Amino acid sequence: MQNKAAVDMLVSPIGELVTSASDSGLLKGSELAEVRRIKDAAIAVKDGKIIAVGTAFEVAGQVEVTATTRIVDATGLLVTPGLVDPHTHLVFDGNRANEFLMRCQGKSYAEIAEAGGGIVASMRATRGATQERLVALGRKRLAKMLDCGTTTCEIKTGYGLDLDSELTMLAAIVELSSTQALEIVPTFMPAHAVPPQMDRGDYVRSIVKDMLPAASRMVTDKGLFAFADVFCDRGYFTLEDTETIFAAAQSLGFGLKVHADEFVNLGATTLAVRCGAASCDHLLNVSDEEIKLLAQSNTVAVLLPGTSFFLNLSEHARARRMIEEGVAVSLGSDFNPGSCHIFSLPLIWGLACLHLKFTAAEALNALTVNAAYALGKGEKIGRLSPGYQADITIYDVSCLEEIPYNLGANPVSFVIKRGIVVRAPEEHLPA
Template sequence: MTAKSETKVEVDLLVDPIGELVTSRHRRGPARGQAMAEIERIKDGAIAIRDGEIVLSGKRDQVLSRIADRSACTVVAAGDRLVSPGLVDPHTHLVFGGDRADEFMMRCQGKTYAEIAEAGGGIVASMRGTRSASLADLVASGRRRLDRMLAHGTTTCEVKTGYGLDRESELRMLTAILDLDAEHAVDLVPTFLPAHAVPPGKSRGEYVEDIVSDILPAAARLLDERGLARHSIYVDVFCDRGYFTLADTEAIFEKALSLGMRLKVHADEFESLGATALAAEKGAASADHLLAITDQDIDRLAGSGTVAVLLPGTSFYLNLKEHAPARQLIEAGAAVAVGSDYNPGSCHIFSLPMIMGLSCLHLGLKVEEALTAMTVNAAFAVGAGDRIGQLSEGYQADIVIWDVGRLEEIPYNMGFNPVGTIIKKGRVVPAS
């Protein structure tokens, strides 16, 4: 606790006692390099909250000595359990229609992602299911998925469109995301991704022109009509072999920036086309996937404000031997976050505790780095690092009380959900 004085504070919720309190503390930007492993691990801690915001956090005796009237607050006892910030998922596709369970079995029989897509599966299969779904259908299924994510410790997540692939369907997806954000305990960060694949019946060039001249302006109008700032939304492009070129990506980025929107990119998943360098140059919040990133682009990321979002669940789910070079990125000084990539096809995994285990197993992250990657750095990857992702004074009180006693037990226990209690904006919320 970094108290400047011993002034007493009013509190309405107190988490006390805490067996071990774990958090990164990086207010000015994401953690990089060695700092990713430098987290606070406080034995016998406590957290005091007022009006949904953390006002005191640290050693129990220090926190309790600062509370004006302990009898006036609700107490949540963590006992000897672990307490961390709520987890932040910086990359999901959780709004969609239909399912792709058959594709999973095809992959089990040896079919590749590309072969499935060429046979009419992949993103285009989800396009068909999503186009046939009503707004109410998309909201209802999205709500169920968010309930499950919350139960596994996710308190904020980014959500992309990208399964509509025409103006009407993409706007319906965006509307569903905005509606879910308004109603659900989990805070959503919307990302507009019409450039996820080329729809049947269009050439790539025709569709890029549609995105630039029609679909992006329509999304901007939708935000205006709902009274939402345009910079509250990100625009993303799947820049990779067989999807969109670097020139396509630059054209879409330029239009998005002219409309006041922010940027993200799917980059270097299959092949490096230069999207990571473009993202760093244009000030994108994140470049995601990065399995095929070059050494030169690792250095570019390290010298930029763009966060590298790694998605180990996707490599695992696709049964790939290749993984993003997490250790090289960290050692170069890049800011690394980790997300689920929860989607109907290439990674149907929403559990960030499981993803934490995979990030340790397959990316070589230390457990402290994994926590930082899923809290502070993930928060900066979605533009919210100034208010979520850490248990520091002045931050939103998004907290997970785990049914384990040590941080190491989260990735160790991949076979069950170790979440006990969720506190969101200072309020205990149902986690199931």
Template sequence: MVEAASETKVKVDLLISPIGELATPYVESGPARGADMQNIRQVHDAAIAVKDGKIVHCGKRDDVLSKIQADDATVIDASGKLVTPGLVDPHTHLVFGGNRHQEFAMRCQGKTYKEIADQGGGIVASMRGTRGASVSDLIELGHERLKRLIEHGTTSCEVKTGYGLDKTSELNMLEAIFELDKMQPVELTPTFMPAHAVPPGTQREAYVREVIEDMLPAAAKLAEKKGFPVNEIYVDVFCDDGYFTLEDTRQIFEKAKALGMKLKVHADEFASLGATALACESGADSADHLLAITPADIDRLSKSDCAAVLLPGTSFFLNLKDHAPARTMVESGVIVAIGSDFNPGSCHIFSLPFIMGLASLKLKLTAQEALTAATMNAAYAIGRGASIGQLRTNYQADIAVWNVSTVAEIPYNMGWNSVAQVVKKGAPIL
């Protein structure tokens, strides 16, 4: 954490000093597994120096100040405050049209997710709202939601399509994500997910063929047109009872890989169909949800580089008793990350600090493990682990300043927003 002395003082753009407590997950390389998830480097009376959007020095304040020239730098006083990496949300559905507040009331009256879907609610309800929205509408709605994420400390997030469920609407969603990435500070990782549900009046097999033969190639072409690297786009499939089969998922994965896209999967949310094993075999970066994961698949994950993205907010919002077996995963050596699953129906929660609180209460993660899961490991789950998610030299200066004094207060304060300031690529954005 504290670097060796340098003979030449570096002229910096941003200085955060003094810092009450600097806290960051830290491993030499790769994501954190097992006991390493608890490994938070804590430095009291600290400082962070930033140049050209990257951290050049961080550690004890006197050491940092001795190595820099900060006469013209923007200075943030974080005395008495906690400073952590900016939060990374590896699973969101924040681009959509419409509103599903009525489903919340139905659940409060005892209706299940399936019963609501059978009555025309669920993903198909968001499909109707999204198909009725223009690209500019989706951009405007997404932009307002991203402002709320910033207020709660999120500096990078993954965003899925999946509420259009036809070629035109899915591409509109993807275009909105590309445009949002350019126009506001939160860095977005796009995920193309037409295989989120089967649209009404369509046979599943025919829809899967359309996804493979038409939609995926069209998404790759749109990315090229918009100047977004195809190899930085994910493809996701909802592989579960009532949605897409294991063979559907395998075929979609094969086409996505042939196009140079990366892989994720909604797996084992309601039933275990083998999607987690397929994710491990296929080189997917993450398998998400995992409430119904088997011990054998936990073992597979522990021996793979595929992250488990756990979403405690969804179980909470759906009022489910079951949660993903996070403690078993951590103790087995699985790469565990947490995300919001922010979406209009099953988890209308965008606050990662609140999700960290749920991760402690419901998944039994410690505060330190929850921070690691929402920063370093979340960054790894979206292919960004080499540049964000930690406070260390040469990492992007994505930083959250908190009105608390220690990491344990973040989940403890889950009922109120304790984020004071947010820095993205070395620039204050809150």
């Protein structure tokens, strides 16, 4: 007789479980739409990892439920992997609600920046904030993201734009990563904008000589891995700047990301693929040739439909072309104080279906499997398969297609992170 494993948690019965059809690897082309759907399902968890997935009957035959096993009843509910947000600017002070109204009156992103708004406006507010304040603000925002089903997210610096302020932001992100239920991946991004009254070349030299080495020491001392990111676009950083920063960052052990082709195409996607970057983000103006380059690489295209929606743009990233060419496509929120004040991934899911023409299944895989690979965590999170971390989002809907259909609503009932219930309806919380 087979020995049954005693489990810490059993999610059962489940109305319907949906996860990637494959158990490993990036999803490209038609693979993005392929999911496994199991009715009357169950998930067994031990030591924070999934050890069994299948029908409730199948899983019951493989595991032992003890007096200490936590039972999560998901009768009639939908279960997916925990959602992963690969692109946020979550740590900042101040707000830019006035800019939203300026855009409603017809002002462009560039016009607002020229009037003293944009990234520099957030710089002024954030430079005056202590680490403690940034942590407190970040904690509140992370709680809202968790409520909407996000179990892992990336957070960038980029509103300090000098050595001390960027390191204060990074220290706040590092502190949040060790104290919050969400898993956090830090990204160091002093190359978000050139601070006022500073020459761009001098600032790039400061990033390379002072900022990146100091940031590397901080994350290394904490035993963490971090990315470096550059906003390579007109009015921000040139392709040559980006190449210089990439070389310095790679030499210090950072992974690479790039804000590419948001306003104009400077060739950042080609550079990122050549350098083995984890992701290229935005890509509203990526060329056909660069789409083919991406398809031949493992660099993930992180598309941000919330940003084009929030900016009221008529054009969106050419997601269908990318998928058809075989690019590994992901989705992110781009949550930030100016161009996309949206933290809900279920809302991003709906916008991806509306504006990028994703199917519900493609959006799920983009927000789980490929998003995890964009953060270098694709072998650990993003799937409901044995051996993966038990990151699980449970929704009060009957099928996957109801999530984008309920546009703007929060359908999430339970969130499980590393096998621990971190969000539940009040009646399910321990007394």
